[in-house]
Amino acid sequence: MNEHAVGSGYDFKSLARGLIPYVLAVVASFAAAGIFIAAMGYNVPQAYATILFTSFRTPNGFVQTWLKFVPLLLQALAFTVPLTAGKFNIGGEGQLIVGAIGAAAVGILLAGLPLPLLLPAVILAGILFGGFWAAIPAWLLYRFGINEILTTVMMNFVSFSLIDYVATEIWGDPAAGHPTTVPIGVGGELPLLVARPPLNSGILLALFAAALVYVYVNRTPGGYELVATGANPRASRVFGINVRKMFLLSLILGGALAGLSGAIEVAGVQHRLIEGLQSNFLLLGIIIGLIARGNLLAVPFVAFFIAVLEVGASALQRTMMIPVEMVSIIEALVLLFVLLSDVVRRR
Amino acid sequence: MTDQPILEMKGVRKSFGTVVALDNVSLQLTSREIHGLLGGNGAGKTTLMNILYGLYRPEAGEIALRGEKVVIQSPKEAITHGIGMVHQHFLQVDSYSVTQNIVLGTRLRNRFRLNLDQEEQRVRELSKRFGLEVDPRSLIEELPVGIRQRVEILKALYRGVDILILDEPTTNLAPQEVDSLFRSLRVIVEEGMSVVFITHKLREVLSVCDRISVLREGRNVTTLSRDQASEEVLVKGMVGEGLDVDKSLLFSAIGLDQEALQVGQQPVLQVEGLQVVGDAGNPLIRDCSFQVREREILGIAGVAGNGQRELAESLVGVRPIAAGHVRFDGTNVAGMETRELLGMGITYIPEDRLLDGFLPAANVAQNLILGYHRQEPYSNGRFLNWNAIFREARALISEYNIITPSAGEVAANLSGGNIQRVMLARAFSQPAKLMVAHNPTRGLDIRSMEFVYSKLLERKKQGMATLFLSEDLDELLLLCDRIATMYRGQIVGILERSRFDKYEIGRMMSGVTTHE
Numbered sequence: 001m002n003e004h005a006v007g008s009g010y011d012f013k014s015l016a017r018g019l020i021p022y023v024l025a026v027v028a029s030f031a032a033a034g035i036f037i038a039a040m041g042y043n044v045p046q047a048y049a050t051i052l053f054t055s056f057r058t059p060n061g062f063v064q065t066w067l068k069f070v071p072l073l074l075q076a077l078a079f080t081v082p083l084t085a086g087k088f089n090i091g092g093e094g095q096l097i098v099g100a101i102g103a104a105a106v107g108i109l110l111a112g113l114p115l116p117l118l119l120p121a122v123i124l125a126g127i128l129f130g131g132f133w134a135a136i137p138a139w140l141l142y143r144f145g146i147n148e149i150l151t152t153v154m155m156n157f158v159s160f161s162l163i164d165y166v167a168t169e170i171w172g173d174p175a176a177g178h179p180t181t182v183p184i185g186v187g188g189e190l191p192l193l194v195a196r197p198p199l200n201s202g203i204l205l206a207l208f209a210a211a212l213v214y215v216y217v218n219r220t221p222g223g224y225e226l227v228a229t230g231a232n233p234r235a236s237r238v239f240g241i242n243v244r245k246m247f248l249l250s251l252i253l254g255g256a257l258a259g260l261s262g263a264i265e266v267a268g269v270q271h272r273l274i275e276g277l278q279s280n281f282l283l284l285g286i287i288i289g290l291i292a293r294g295n296l297l298a299v300p301f302v303a304f305f306i307a308v309l310e311v312g313a314s315a316l317q318r319t320m321m322i323p324v325e326m327v328s329i330i331e332a333l334v335l336l337f338v339l340l341s342d343v344v345r346r347r
Numbered sequence: 348m349t350d351q352p353i354l355e356m357k358g359v360r361k362s363f364g365t366v367v368a369l370d371n372v373s374l375q376l377t378s379r380e381i382h383g384l385l386g387g388n389g390a391g392k393t394t395l396m397n398i399l400y401g402l403y404r405p406e407a408g409e410i411a412l413r414g415e416k417v418v419i420q421s422p423k424e425a426i427t428h429g430i431g432m433v434h435q436h437f438l439q440v441d442s443y444s445v446t447q448n449i450v451l452g453t454r455l456r457n458r459f460r461l462n463l464d465q466e467e468q469r470v471r472e473l474s475k476r477f478g479l480e481v482d483p484r485s486l487i488e489e490l491p492v493g494i495r496q497r498v499e500i501l502k503a504l505y506r507g508v509d510i511l512i513l514d515e516p517t518t519n520l521a522p523q524e525v526d527s528l529f530r531s532l533r534v535i536v537e538e539g540m541s542v543v544f545i546t547h548k549l550r551e552v553l554s555v556c557d558r559i560s561v562l563r564e565g566r567n568v569t570t571l572s573r574d575q576a577s578e579e580v581l582v583k584g585m586v587g588e589g590l591d592v593d594k595s596l597l598f599s600a601i602g603l604d605q606e607a608l609q610v611g612q613q614p615v616l617q618v619e620g621l622q623v624v625g626d627a628g629n630p631l632i633r634d635c636s637f638q639v640r641e642r643e644i645l646g647i648a649g650v651a652g653n654g655q656r657e658l659a660e661s662l663v664g665v666r667p668i669a670a671g672h673v674r675f676d677g678t679n680v681a682g683m684e685t686r687e688l689l690g691m692g693i694t695y696i697p698e699d700r701l702l703d704g705f706l707p708a709a710n711v712a713q714n715l716i717l718g719y720h721r722q723e724p725y726s727n728g729r730f731l732n733w734n735a736i737f738r739e740a741r742a743l744i745s746e747y748n749i750i751t752p753s754a755g756e757v758a759a760n761l762s763g764g765n766i767q768r769v770m771l772a773r774a775f776s777q778p779a780k781l782m783v784a785h786n787p788t789r790g791l792d793i794r795s796m797e798f799v800y801s802k803l804l805e806r807k808k809q810g811m812a813t814l815f816l817s818e819d820l821d822e823l824l825l826l827c828d829r830i831a832t833m834y835r836g837q838i839v840g841i842l843e844r845s846r847f848d849k850y851e852i853g854r855m856m857s858g859v860t861t862h863e
Binding site: 223 | 664704713728729730
């Protein structure tokens with residue numbers, strides 16, 4: 001947590017001061033990446049323009065950016081909320097997958113229901129399944145003190161097998177060449193905000209969830225306890241906060257957010273369960289959470305920036321034949337430079 | 348005493364970040380003297396001596412030993428120059444014997460057989476010569492703090508130092524042990540060595556030191572010989588002009604006024620047969636029984652580590668109670684959670700403020716509401732009221748003199764003394780019927796100590812009860828209506844104010860029980 005994460009609005013100056021290292025980090029990482037791009041023999045300004053402006057030049061790029069933004073934002077929150085309490089949720093991927101499984105299961109089993117009933121059920125199933133998947137490591141931590149980093153990571157691997165099983169054995173679509181389920185009921189599909197190119201209303205759900213999380217952490221006593229627990233669990237315990245409960249709660253909350261992103265992938269984008277729908281959102285989500293330094297207000301902006309880079313990356317490959325990994329390098333460099341700015345400031 | 352200085356430090360300057368800890372400080376030490384280095388917390392006494400001992404490097408200034416300029420870069424070099432230092436926290440290997448600890452890091456005669464007979468003989472000699480009684484064969488972990496300190500002094504003597512620095516050596520000693528330490532120091536200087544004695548306690552410097560240097564806020568104030576010094580002169584030197592010495596609680600000879608001496612009848616806290624056990628089932632508190640009444644300050648005296656911390660923590664619900672009754676305001680509260688206890692009107696100043704009471708990454712305002720964040724006006728039960736929180740925080744910052752740029756400042760940027768003021772503000776601002784205060788003045792300068800004392804008395808006058816755990820016997824004697832002394836998890840005896848006797852309490856602190 002940094003200073004303006006909580007009770008923000010009281011300290012605009014520190015907000016401005018906090019932005020400087022971000023800007024410098026982005027500039028520095030682009031400069032560093034430019035060296036590589038030039039060394040590989042590509043046109044550097046054109047590459048920069050492609051990375052940064054693809055999202056804003058075509059309707060398709062714009063919609064693609066928002067579609068990427070939704071899971072990135074939710075994954076980043078799934079990582080950041082437990083981080084507020086000082087716990088590391090590295091299981092957002094598994095929670096997304098299991099959330100997606102829950103959403104797909106409800107969408108397929110109750111396929112006949114009309115939209116007002118089925119859609120909420122699908123979304124809720126995603127949230128509950130994601131929360132449940134995080135509740136297992138959370139309970140192991142609560143009950144036995146088992147390190148949550150290990151257990152959340154390991155739960156990811158279980159989920160990979162689970163989605164394979166569900167998408168081939170239970171509701172597998174024999175016509176598909178890849179583990180995929182049959183589609184969910186039409187009533188379970190998220191309505192479109194823009195028809196062409198299709199932008200589903202999952203973005204509203206994601207932003208609403210982000211707003212709820214922000215209000216909870218910054219404006220409620222429970223959120224205060226989360227922050228206090230993250231700042232000093234021992235002192236929090238001495239002053240009456242049940243810190244083990246806060247650990248439990250924060251991890252389950254993170255799982256629910258990841259589960260929501262799984263439900264949105266199913267109900268909004270794919271309309272079915274597809275193996276691999278988790279993409280690399282987990283790692284990007286962690287990077288976003290770390291670049292934002294756990295600041296919930298900064299997370300959406302960083303997530304949008306990363307979504308722009310990601311969309312730029314695919315365009316880079318399509319139009320200039322520069323490998324997408326170049327953009328991963330830029331993202332990693334931004335993170336490194338932001339972290340470096342901490343070290344520099346401390347000196 | 349000769350006038351030839353054995354050591355001279357001149358124009359020493361040292362800063363940490365933006366804080367200037369020492370500014371142009373000088374010190375002269377002659378041979379065969381006990382030199383008192385007096386000052387409040389943060390005056391720079393320990394920093395100056397850490398420079399001499401090679402732990403810090405000064406930014407300016409020079410050190411001359413026996414007339415020769417030296418640069419001391421490490422404690423090892425300091426020892427070769429004949430300078431030894433005993434810190435407040437001893438660095439000892441608990442599972443080693445006294446002799447093993449003393450010879451650690453020196454050249455051994457039987458390096459391959461590790462036969463320490465000759466070394467042990469020398470430790471015995473030194474121990475006898477300087478009146479530092481200790482059995483060279485006992486294990487460190489079995490020894491009380493007072494003896495472990497003797498080991499630390501012997502360690503320096505064994506290395507043949509001729510300048511011995513003692514940093515607040517009396518903090519954890521019973522009065523008898525203090526007397527015995529002072530006798531040993533006298534023998535040490537009579538043998539031709541010199542001693543620098545760091546302390547913030549006036550009476551100690553006046554009783555043992557030959558000369559006294561006073562530091563304040565990193566500057567030299569004065570150096571006096573004992574016959575020139577008086578309590579009043581030293582107090583003025585330590586505190587500056589800001590404190591009215593005549594009205595001071597800490598320095599007035601009169602003590603408390605009549606109003607402050609009255610005690611209520613109604614018990615607020617009743618503890619009967621309290622037992623607390625450690626993780627391994629070992630008893631930490633054994634059969635403790637006492638009461639704290641309205642308008643009463645009950646002191647808990649004792650050498651650190653005799654169960655005071657466990658007592659405080661079990662009363663505020665941080666540590667489970669194994670057996671016994673605890674009644675607060677008539678209600679049985681044993682086994683209740685901290686949250687409930689805080690809500691019922693108990694407030695707590697933990698001993699270890701950084702670990703047990705402080706949120707470094709949170710801001711000052713958030714720190715000020717910890718534990719009370721669910722209560723009005725900070726919260727209406729559902730949402731926090733940041734406006735009220737910041738309003739209250741600003742009021743507390745000015746009332747308690749917390750030095751911070753704003754209530755939104757990250758608390759980790761505060762200095763140690765200011766962090767302690769945050770703890771105090773949080774606890775004293777609650778209208779709690781019972782306060783459990785554990786070493787509340789630790790790390791505070793004299794003016795702030797004075798402030799804490801007045802706040803404690805203010806609570807008392809309002810009819811509230813306080814359990815005051817402290818290792819500083821002087822402050823307990825000053826403020827308490829009764830003092831209970833703890834030794835190895837038990838209350839050895841409780842004395843009424845009219846029967847306060849420093850030496851009696853000292854005997855109880857070292858486990859000697861007398862029958863009343």
